[in-house]
Amino acid sequence: MRDVTKQYGRGPAAVRALDGVGLDIPPGTFTAVMGPSGSGKSTLLHCAAGLDRPTSGSVLLGGTELADLGEAKLTVLRRHRIGFVFQAFNLLPSLTVEQNITLPLRLDNRPADPAWLRQIVQQVGLTGRLGRWPSQLSGGQQQRVAIARALVTRPEVVFADEPTGALDPDTAEDVLALLRRAVTDLHQTVVMVTHDPQAAAHTDHAVFLADGRIVDGMRAPDADRVREVMTTLRRTA
Template sequence: MSLAPPPVRTGVAVAARGLRKEYGHGTARVVALDGVDVGFAAGAFHAVMGPSGSGKSTLLHCLAGLDSPTAGTVRIGDTDTARLDDRRLTLLRRDRIGFVFQKFNLLPALTAEENIVLPLAIANRRPEATWLRQVVAAVGLADRLGHRPGELSGGQQQRVALARALVTRPEVIFADEPTGNLDSRSGAEVLRLLREAVDTLGQTVVMVTHDPVAAAYADRVVFLADGRPVRELTAPTAERVLDTLAGLDRTAEQDGSRVAATDARRGR
């Protein structure tokens, strides 16, 4: 990736304090996030992992303003998202956040180029020609701009989605299982591009993944269990991530056994 020198980004790009998210009521109530305190430094690649049901996707959606927490606060830079009305929250998502999803979320009737510049078109802004060319070249799509999503491979569609996330120069990119629908080769290419967006552009990336190999591209991995952060790794490798996940699974099994034994003693 050969792009302009990165801006100097310091401090915390995204932070949650006392973040709680509940679904349902009464006996049907489910606590997805249970008082989460976590911060994500600017200019770094962060991964969020955990067992199924640990709250990792819920956390990402609350951080990105796609879902509203039951309690607690989320800050994007200096902005407390809880203080924003629907219009200003929409503008924040459009202008300051980039998104990359597992299912690409491209509009099938639009060309690759039209999908890339869609956030700018919605804002009635013209793309910066030089920047657009740089982003397109960086993700290797210069010869695919006139193609519609149905004419592109899964890896190419995800590169369109990444270019769309980059074109607005966001403060943070949220990626939700970005390699989940890709083969290993295409997935590795997308991860390399996310890594280079951090290293070359000074971008901040927060990625939810279940894949230890994907997490190894990050600078830091935050592990969730039962809706709370429980471990962290810096400079992760796939092997260290696997070991940590295995430890979380063993702890969950032990906790489950203790609960079952207690219930049995109480005659439940």
């Protein structure tokens, strides 16, 4: 991201959600995006993932400038090169686990690679559950399905928006360990919005937003140091 600004509305009532954000995400890394409520975290994620267009500035995936793409080409890029994990899982209740996982491929008229599908299913701990319905799964298992769905297209980057926000602490820890393994074992790139210092401790790098700007960064974050930064940001918000 290069000098990215996102503004909603015009005139005195305009809200600037991002204000000159510059950010590089190296391949094969796990990055946490953090900040107080209203700091611009989700807007940053949506602009980086091509779900929303910045008002100004540049967003590049590899060498591709997203602003140069029309909606049809942007949709194709998201299907092929980007995975997204939502807090609310967003599984289709009328599809089985396997059908939910392979949905992005079927929407793109592509067959699933059986070996890759088996590897993902094994990595996320869903072996033996492919024929079940989402209603037959726990919240943690549903989030595992969502992560497998994000990985099945072999994307260049996976964006995760508060992926553990709806989970209990033990289940959240399992899901974070799974995302960590996706980076370490599958060489995936993951960018995760979170408010949880414990979640950030699983990542390689944390960036902190306040009022739409990146105000701090931390390599190899640990929960205590992240908590201190977040406390300071909340006091000054």
